[in-house]
Amino acid sequence: MTKKVCIAGATGWAGSALTKAVHAQTDMEVAGAVSRTRKGEKLAEVLGLEKTDVIITDSVTRQLLADARVLVEFTKPDVAMTHIMTALDAGVHVVVGTSGLTDADYAQIHEKALEKKVGVLAAGNFALTVVLLQKFSEIAARYIPQWEIIDYAGDAKKDSPSGTARELAFRLSQVRQPQLTVPLADTQGPVEARGADMTGSQVHSIRLPGFTLSSEIIFGMPDQTLTIRHDAGTSAQPYVDGALLAIRKVDTFTGLRRGLDHVMDLDA
Known part of the structure:
Protein backbone atom coordinates (compact mmCIF):
# COMPACT_ATOMS: atom_id res chain seq x y z
CA MET A 1 0.00 0.00 0.00
CA ALA A 127 21.87 11.51 10.14
CA LEU A 128 23.14 8.04 11.05
CA THR A 129 26.36 9.51 12.46
CA VAL A 130 24.29 11.58 14.92
CA VAL A 131 22.35 8.49 15.97
CA LEU A 132 25.67 6.80 16.73
CA LEU A 133 26.96 9.87 18.60
CA GLN A 134 23.89 9.72 20.82
CA LYS A 135 24.22 5.99 21.48
CA PHE A 136 27.96 6.16 22.17
CA SER A 137 27.38 9.13 24.49
CA GLU A 138 24.76 7.23 26.47
CA ILE A 139 27.22 4.38 26.93
CA ALA A 140 30.01 6.76 28.00
CA ALA A 141 27.74 8.52 30.50
CA ARG A 142 27.29 5.25 32.38
CA TYR A 143 30.99 5.23 33.21
CA ILE A 144 32.12 8.87 33.08
CA PRO A 145 30.34 11.23 35.50
CA GLN A 146 31.16 14.61 33.90
CA TRP A 147 30.54 16.00 30.42
CA GLU A 148 29.68 19.16 28.49
CA ILE A 149 28.07 19.62 25.07
CA ILE A 150 29.22 22.04 22.37
CA ASP A 151 26.81 22.93 19.57
CA TYR A 152 28.24 24.56 16.42
CA ALA A 153 26.29 26.21 13.59
CA GLY A 154 26.47 29.08 11.12
CA ASP A 155 25.80 32.64 12.24
CA ALA A 156 22.33 32.72 10.63
CA LYS A 157 20.91 29.88 12.74
CA LYS A 158 18.47 31.47 15.21
CA ASP A 159 17.62 28.57 17.51
CA SER A 160 20.11 27.85 20.26
CA PRO A 161 20.90 25.22 21.19
CA SER A 162 20.16 23.09 18.15
CA GLY A 163 17.64 20.29 18.21
CA THR A 164 20.53 17.82 18.11
CA ALA A 165 22.06 19.29 21.28
CA ARG A 166 18.69 19.45 23.04
CA GLU A 167 17.98 15.84 22.19
CA LEU A 168 21.43 14.72 23.31
CA ALA A 169 21.06 16.52 26.65
CA PHE A 170 17.63 14.99 27.18
CA ARG A 171 18.85 11.48 26.43
CA LEU A 172 21.79 11.82 28.81
CA SER A 173 19.41 12.99 31.54
CA GLN A 174 17.74 9.59 31.24
CA VAL A 175 21.10 7.94 32.02
CA ARG A 176 22.27 10.11 34.93
CA GLN A 177 22.93 13.71 35.97
CA PRO A 178 26.52 14.94 35.54
CA GLN A 179 28.45 15.44 38.77
CA LEU A 180 29.88 18.97 38.69
CA THR A 181 32.97 19.48 40.83
CA VAL A 182 32.00 23.13 41.36
CA PRO A 183 28.20 23.66 41.55
CA LEU A 184 26.89 26.36 39.23
CA ALA A 185 25.75 28.39 42.25
CA ASP A 186 29.40 28.61 43.38
CA THR A 187 30.66 29.95 40.05
CA GLN A 188 32.88 33.00 40.44
CA GLY A 189 31.93 35.33 37.61
CA PRO A 190 28.96 35.29 35.22
CA VAL A 191 27.27 31.89 35.52
CA GLU A 192 26.33 32.16 31.82
CA ALA A 193 29.98 31.49 31.01
CA ARG A 194 29.33 27.88 32.06
CA GLY A 195 26.75 27.47 29.30
CA ALA A 196 23.04 26.77 29.54
CA ASP A 197 21.73 24.07 31.85
CA MET A 198 19.70 21.75 29.60
CA THR A 199 18.13 18.95 31.66
CA GLY A 200 21.32 18.86 33.72
CA SER A 201 23.91 19.09 30.94
CA GLN A 202 25.91 22.26 30.28
CA VAL A 203 25.42 23.22 26.63
CA HIS A 204 27.48 25.84 24.77
CA SER A 205 26.16 27.11 21.41
CA ILE A 206 28.60 28.66 18.94
CA ARG A 207 27.14 30.61 16.01
CA LEU A 208 29.80 31.78 13.55
CA PRO A 209 30.30 32.01 9.78
CA GLY A 210 32.13 29.01 8.39
CA PHE A 211 30.24 26.34 10.31
CA THR A 212 27.53 24.13 8.85
CA LEU A 213 26.34 21.95 11.76
CA SER A 214 28.47 20.13 14.29
CA SER A 215 27.80 18.50 17.64
CA GLU A 216 30.49 17.66 20.16
CA ILE A 217 30.41 16.15 23.62
CA ILE A 218 33.43 16.03 25.88
CA PHE A 219 33.57 13.58 28.79
CA GLY A 220 36.16 14.13 31.50
CA MET A 221 37.78 12.05 34.24
CA PRO A 222 41.03 12.67 36.13
CA ASP A 223 43.92 12.61 33.63
CA GLN A 224 41.75 11.57 30.69
CA THR A 225 39.04 12.90 28.37
CA LEU A 226 36.82 11.40 25.67
CA THR A 227 35.51 13.51 22.77
CA ILE A 228 32.72 12.37 20.45
CA ARG A 229 31.91 14.66 17.53
CA HIS A 230 29.65 14.79 14.49
CA ASP A 231 30.31 17.17 11.57
CA ALA A 232 27.72 17.75 8.87
CA GLY A 233 28.56 18.33 5.23
CA THR A 234 26.70 20.58 2.82
Whole structure:
Protein backbone atom coordinates (compact mmCIF):
# COMPACT_ATOMS: atom_id res chain seq x y z
CA MET A 1 0.00 0.00 0.00
CA THR A 2 1.28 3.47 -0.90
CA LYS A 3 1.82 5.72 2.12
CA LYS A 4 0.60 9.27 1.49
CA VAL A 5 2.86 11.92 2.98
CA CYS A 6 2.34 15.63 3.56
CA ILE A 7 5.57 17.62 3.90
CA ALA A 8 5.65 20.94 5.76
CA GLY A 9 8.74 22.83 4.63
CA ALA A 10 8.67 21.08 1.28
CA THR A 11 10.77 23.67 -0.56
CA GLY A 12 13.41 24.29 2.12
CA TRP A 13 16.98 23.00 2.07
CA ALA A 14 16.29 19.64 3.71
CA GLY A 15 12.57 19.60 2.87
CA SER A 16 13.07 19.90 -0.88
CA ALA A 17 15.55 17.02 -0.90
CA LEU A 18 13.14 14.92 1.15
CA THR A 19 10.18 15.82 -1.06
CA LYS A 20 12.06 14.68 -4.14
CA ALA A 21 13.06 11.46 -2.38
CA VAL A 22 9.51 10.69 -1.23
CA HIS A 23 8.24 11.31 -4.76
CA ALA A 24 10.81 8.80 -6.07
CA GLN A 25 9.77 6.00 -3.68
CA THR A 26 7.49 3.23 -4.91
CA ASP A 27 5.79 2.87 -1.51
CA MET A 28 5.18 6.60 -0.88
CA GLU A 29 3.33 9.50 -2.47
CA VAL A 30 3.53 13.24 -1.82
CA ALA A 31 -0.06 14.08 -0.87
CA GLY A 32 0.52 17.66 0.24
CA ALA A 33 3.22 20.31 0.45
CA VAL A 34 3.54 23.38 2.67
CA SER A 35 5.77 26.41 2.08
CA ARG A 36 4.98 29.94 3.19
CA THR A 37 7.15 31.41 0.43
CA ARG A 38 5.79 29.34 -2.49
CA LYS A 39 2.05 29.28 -1.70
CA GLY A 40 -0.16 28.62 -4.71
CA GLU A 41 2.63 27.34 -6.94
CA LYS A 42 2.75 23.88 -8.46
CA LEU A 43 5.10 21.52 -6.64
CA ALA A 44 6.09 19.92 -9.94
CA GLU A 45 7.34 23.24 -11.31
CA VAL A 46 9.09 24.41 -8.13
CA LEU A 47 11.05 21.17 -7.61
CA GLY A 48 11.14 19.82 -11.16
CA LEU A 49 8.99 16.78 -10.41
CA GLU A 50 6.96 14.76 -12.89
CA LYS A 51 3.52 13.21 -12.44
CA THR A 52 2.27 15.22 -9.48
CA ASP A 53 -0.48 17.82 -9.38
CA VAL A 54 0.12 18.97 -5.79
CA ILE A 55 -0.39 22.70 -5.21
CA ILE A 56 1.70 24.20 -2.41
CA THR A 57 -0.18 25.71 0.54
CA ASP A 58 1.10 27.97 3.32
CA SER A 59 -0.12 26.04 6.37
CA VAL A 60 -1.11 22.61 7.64
CA THR A 61 -4.89 22.19 7.81
CA ARG A 62 -7.22 19.26 8.38
CA GLN A 63 -8.35 19.60 4.77
CA LEU A 64 -4.76 19.30 3.53
CA LEU A 65 -4.30 16.20 5.68
CA ALA A 66 -7.53 14.52 4.57
CA ASP A 67 -5.70 11.84 2.54
CA ALA A 68 -2.39 11.84 4.41
CA ARG A 69 -1.04 9.04 6.57
CA VAL A 70 2.05 10.95 7.75
CA LEU A 71 2.96 14.61 8.22
CA VAL A 72 6.64 15.50 8.03
CA GLU A 73 7.37 18.71 9.94
CA PHE A 74 10.47 20.47 8.58
CA THR A 75 9.66 24.16 9.13
CA LYS A 76 10.33 26.60 11.99
CA PRO A 77 9.64 26.44 15.75
CA ASP A 78 7.14 29.32 15.58
CA VAL A 79 4.70 27.27 13.48
CA ALA A 80 5.80 23.69 14.12
CA MET A 81 3.64 23.11 17.21
CA THR A 82 0.51 24.31 15.39
CA HIS A 83 1.25 21.99 12.48
CA ILE A 84 1.97 19.01 14.72
CA MET A 85 -1.11 19.44 16.91
CA THR A 86 -3.32 19.91 13.84
CA ALA A 87 -2.02 16.62 12.43
CA LEU A 88 -2.49 14.76 15.70
CA ASP A 89 -6.03 16.05 16.08
CA ALA A 90 -6.67 14.71 12.57
CA GLY A 91 -5.29 11.28 13.52
CA VAL A 92 -2.21 11.65 11.32
CA HIS A 93 1.20 10.30 12.35
CA VAL A 94 4.03 12.86 12.52
CA VAL A 95 7.76 12.86 11.81
CA VAL A 96 9.42 15.91 13.39
CA GLY A 97 12.72 17.26 12.13
CA THR A 98 12.17 20.87 13.16
CA SER A 99 14.76 22.24 15.55
CA GLY A 100 13.99 24.39 18.58
CA LEU A 101 11.10 22.55 20.25
CA THR A 102 11.40 22.27 24.02
CA ASP A 103 10.98 19.36 26.42
CA ALA A 104 7.66 20.92 27.48
CA ASP A 105 6.55 20.96 23.82
CA TYR A 106 7.42 17.30 23.49
CA ALA A 107 5.53 16.42 26.68
CA GLN A 108 2.43 18.05 25.18
CA ILE A 109 2.95 16.24 21.87
CA HIS A 110 3.32 12.89 23.64
CA GLU A 111 0.11 13.40 25.59
CA LYS A 112 -1.86 14.30 22.46
CA ALA A 113 -0.38 11.42 20.45
CA LEU A 114 -1.40 8.94 23.12
CA GLU A 115 -4.89 10.45 23.23
CA LYS A 116 -5.27 10.14 19.45
CA LYS A 117 -3.50 6.75 19.30
CA VAL A 118 -0.95 7.84 16.69
CA GLY A 119 2.83 7.86 16.55
CA VAL A 120 5.29 10.77 16.57
CA LEU A 121 8.97 10.25 15.82
CA ALA A 122 11.10 13.32 16.55
CA ALA A 123 14.79 13.61 15.80
CA GLY A 124 16.97 16.66 16.23
CA ASN A 125 19.03 15.17 13.42
CA PHE A 126 18.25 12.23 11.12
CA ALA A 127 21.87 11.51 10.14
CA LEU A 128 23.14 8.04 11.05
CA THR A 129 26.36 9.51 12.46
CA VAL A 130 24.29 11.58 14.92
CA VAL A 131 22.35 8.49 15.97
CA LEU A 132 25.67 6.80 16.73
CA LEU A 133 26.96 9.87 18.60
CA GLN A 134 23.89 9.72 20.82
CA LYS A 135 24.22 5.99 21.48
CA PHE A 136 27.96 6.16 22.17
CA SER A 137 27.38 9.13 24.49
CA GLU A 138 24.76 7.23 26.47
CA ILE A 139 27.22 4.38 26.93
CA ALA A 140 30.01 6.76 28.00
CA ALA A 141 27.74 8.52 30.50
CA ARG A 142 27.29 5.25 32.38
CA TYR A 143 30.99 5.23 33.21
CA ILE A 144 32.12 8.87 33.08
CA PRO A 145 30.34 11.23 35.50
CA GLN A 146 31.16 14.61 33.90
CA TRP A 147 30.54 16.00 30.42
CA GLU A 148 29.68 19.16 28.49
CA ILE A 149 28.07 19.62 25.07
CA ILE A 150 29.22 22.04 22.37
CA ASP A 151 26.81 22.93 19.57
CA TYR A 152 28.24 24.56 16.42
CA ALA A 153 26.29 26.21 13.59
CA GLY A 154 26.47 29.08 11.12
CA ASP A 155 25.80 32.64 12.24
CA ALA A 156 22.33 32.72 10.63
CA LYS A 157 20.91 29.88 12.74
CA LYS A 158 18.47 31.47 15.21
CA ASP A 159 17.62 28.57 17.51
CA SER A 160 20.11 27.85 20.26
CA PRO A 161 20.90 25.22 21.19
CA SER A 162 20.16 23.09 18.15
CA GLY A 163 17.64 20.29 18.21
CA THR A 164 20.53 17.82 18.11
CA ALA A 165 22.06 19.29 21.28
CA ARG A 166 18.69 19.45 23.04
CA GLU A 167 17.98 15.84 22.19
CA LEU A 168 21.43 14.72 23.31
CA ALA A 169 21.06 16.52 26.65
CA PHE A 170 17.63 14.99 27.18
CA ARG A 171 18.85 11.48 26.43
CA LEU A 172 21.79 11.82 28.81
CA SER A 173 19.41 12.99 31.54
CA GLN A 174 17.74 9.59 31.24
CA VAL A 175 21.10 7.94 32.02
CA ARG A 176 22.27 10.11 34.93
CA GLN A 177 22.93 13.71 35.97
CA PRO A 178 26.52 14.94 35.54
CA GLN A 179 28.45 15.44 38.77
CA LEU A 180 29.88 18.97 38.69
CA THR A 181 32.97 19.48 40.83
CA VAL A 182 32.00 23.13 41.36
CA PRO A 183 28.20 23.66 41.55
CA LEU A 184 26.89 26.36 39.23
CA ALA A 185 25.75 28.39 42.25
CA ASP A 186 29.40 28.61 43.38
CA THR A 187 30.66 29.95 40.05
CA GLN A 188 32.88 33.00 40.44
CA GLY A 189 31.93 35.33 37.61
CA PRO A 190 28.96 35.29 35.22
CA VAL A 191 27.27 31.89 35.52
CA GLU A 192 26.33 32.16 31.82
CA ALA A 193 29.98 31.49 31.01
CA ARG A 194 29.33 27.88 32.06
CA GLY A 195 26.75 27.47 29.30
CA ALA A 196 23.04 26.77 29.54
CA ASP A 197 21.73 24.07 31.85
CA MET A 198 19.70 21.75 29.60
CA THR A 199 18.13 18.95 31.66
CA GLY A 200 21.32 18.86 33.72
CA SER A 201 23.91 19.09 30.94
CA GLN A 202 25.91 22.26 30.28
CA VAL A 203 25.42 23.22 26.63
CA HIS A 204 27.48 25.84 24.77
CA SER A 205 26.16 27.11 21.41
CA ILE A 206 28.60 28.66 18.94
CA ARG A 207 27.14 30.61 16.01
CA LEU A 208 29.80 31.78 13.55
CA PRO A 209 30.30 32.01 9.78
CA GLY A 210 32.13 29.01 8.39
CA PHE A 211 30.24 26.34 10.31
CA THR A 212 27.53 24.13 8.85
CA LEU A 213 26.34 21.95 11.76
CA SER A 214 28.47 20.13 14.29
CA SER A 215 27.80 18.50 17.64
CA GLU A 216 30.49 17.66 20.16
CA ILE A 217 30.41 16.15 23.62
CA ILE A 218 33.43 16.03 25.88
CA PHE A 219 33.57 13.58 28.79
CA GLY A 220 36.16 14.13 31.50
CA MET A 221 37.78 12.05 34.24
CA PRO A 222 41.03 12.67 36.13
CA ASP A 223 43.92 12.61 33.63
CA GLN A 224 41.75 11.57 30.69
CA THR A 225 39.04 12.90 28.37
CA LEU A 226 36.82 11.40 25.67
CA THR A 227 35.51 13.51 22.77
CA ILE A 228 32.72 12.37 20.45
CA ARG A 229 31.91 14.66 17.53
CA HIS A 230 29.65 14.79 14.49
CA ASP A 231 30.31 17.17 11.57
CA ALA A 232 27.72 17.75 8.87
CA GLY A 233 28.56 18.33 5.23
CA THR A 234 26.70 20.58 2.82
CA SER A 235 24.36 17.93 1.41
CA ALA A 236 20.93 17.11 2.84
CA GLN A 237 21.24 13.45 1.83
CA PRO A 238 22.13 12.11 5.32
CA TYR A 239 18.91 13.61 6.70
CA VAL A 240 16.84 12.31 3.80
CA ASP A 241 17.81 8.68 4.36
CA GLY A 242 16.90 8.87 8.05
CA ALA A 243 13.65 10.71 7.39
CA LEU A 244 12.52 8.06 4.89
CA LEU A 245 13.11 5.40 7.53
CA ALA A 246 11.13 7.47 10.04
CA ILE A 247 8.20 7.82 7.63
CA ARG A 248 8.11 4.07 7.11
CA LYS A 249 8.21 3.30 10.85
CA VAL A 250 6.24 6.09 12.56
CA ASP A 251 2.91 4.27 12.31
CA THR A 252 4.25 1.15 14.07
CA PHE A 253 3.90 2.58 17.60
CA THR A 254 1.80 5.00 19.65
CA GLY A 255 2.98 8.15 21.42
CA LEU A 256 6.21 10.12 21.09
CA ARG A 257 9.65 8.65 20.55
CA ARG A 258 12.67 10.92 20.45
CA GLY A 259 15.57 9.70 18.33
CA LEU A 260 15.85 7.71 15.13
CA ASP A 261 17.47 4.84 17.01
CA HIS A 262 14.03 3.89 18.36
CA VAL A 263 13.18 2.44 14.94
CA MET A 264 16.64 1.05 14.20
CA ASP A 265 18.20 -2.25 15.27
CA LEU A 266 21.28 -1.04 17.16
CA ASP A 267 21.42 -3.73 19.83
CA ALA A 268 23.47 -6.19 17.84
